[in-house]
Structure formats: structure tokens, C-alpha cells
Amino acid sequence: MEEKSVVRRKSFDFAVRVVKLCQFVSKNHHEFVLTRQLLKSGTSIGANVRESNNAESGADFIHKFSIAQKECDETLYWLELLKATDYLTENEYGSMYEDCEELMKIIRSIILTRKANLKNDKLKKG
Template sequence: MKKENVVREKSFQFAIRTIRLSQYITTSRQEYVLTKQLLRSGTSVGANIREANNAVSKADFINKMGIAQKECDEVMYWLELLKATDYLNDAEFASIYNDANSLLKLIRTIILNTKRNLTS
């Protein structure tokens, strides 16, 4: 399986987790503003990866993956804020934060490898 397919599946599963976490926080903790931002950026990661898979050039692919990278990093920011303001406990935070960090590393690796292949 190609890395792009792995990242596509991981980002899709991550979006599902983000949606479920957002539903949980809005229902049980009555927090809406930060959760909306988390939901937007968490689902955007996978959407941009899907766009990257349909890129018209390597440069376009790198650009779309770069947007996915930024969105993934933004997810981590919102998660940190939700934890710092006690909307997430340690266990809730650690699980999804580790997934986000793992996804971010995978996206960065794909970008770096694609850039290397451009110069080879």
C-alpha cells in the first residue's frame, strides 16, 4: 500500500475521531466555540489529503499536503487549549493528541520525500 493511501485512511479515521470528540464535548461539557474550531481543522486534514491525491503536479501535491500539515498542527493547538481549560482530561487528551502527532509526522515525511524526489 502506498504511503498516500495510508495517510488517506489515517486522516479519514482521524476525522471520525474528531467528529465524535466534538459531539462529546458539546453534549457533555457544553463547549461550542473551541469545539467548532477543532471540528473544522480536524476534518480539513483529510479533505486536503484527498485534494492532494488529485493534484495536477508534484508542486500542487506538496502545496495541498502542506495545507493538511498546517491543519493537523492547528488541531493540536485546539486540543491543547481544550485540555488547558479542563474540557478534556489527561486520558481524553493523550489519545487523540498522540494520533494527531503521528499523523502530522506522516504528512511531514511524505512532503519531505516528495521534495527530495523533485530534486533527484
């Protein structure tokens, strides 16, 4: 349970940072298309983590976290694109990218652990 609360907190904190970053880029660079994409994927990570709390089964839980993982990867893409097009400085990019990669690692770990637990449960039931 502690692992889930960590990912829940970190994904929410990351979403707040994404919102603030998108506000900053939109205001200072008048860029709205890429930031809109970043906003959608970056906030979706935490939304899917939150949805996993109400999963109907172990498979549904894994599915919600798999969506969060995909959104995390998409967020990395938008951050890379914003950096490559000079909308983000190296510091802005690096900090956000590191946090997103950390989230990705946590999410992947949770998925692998849950899959292993489901497999073990099936073996025990035989």
C-alpha cells in the same frame, strides 16, 4: 503509493474521532466555540490529503500536503486548549494528541520525500 493510502486512512479515521469528540464535548460540556474550531481543523487534514490525489503537479501535491500539515498543527493547538481549560480529560487529550502527532510525522515525511523526488527529477532532466 502505500504511504499515501496509510495517510488517507489514518486522516479519515482521525476525522471521525474528531467529530465524535466534538459531539461529546458539545453535549456534555455545552462548549461550542472551541469544538467548532477543532472540528474544522481536524477534519480538514483528511480533506486536504484527499485533494492531493487530484493534484495538478508535484508542486500542487506538496501544497495540499503542506495545508494538511498546517491543519494538523492547528488541531494540536485546539486539543491543547481544550485540555488546559478542562474540557478534555488527560486520557481523551492524550489519545487524540498522539494520533494527531503521528499524522503530522507521516505528512511531513511525505512532503520531504516528494520534494526530494522533484529535485532528483529536475537534476535528471538537467
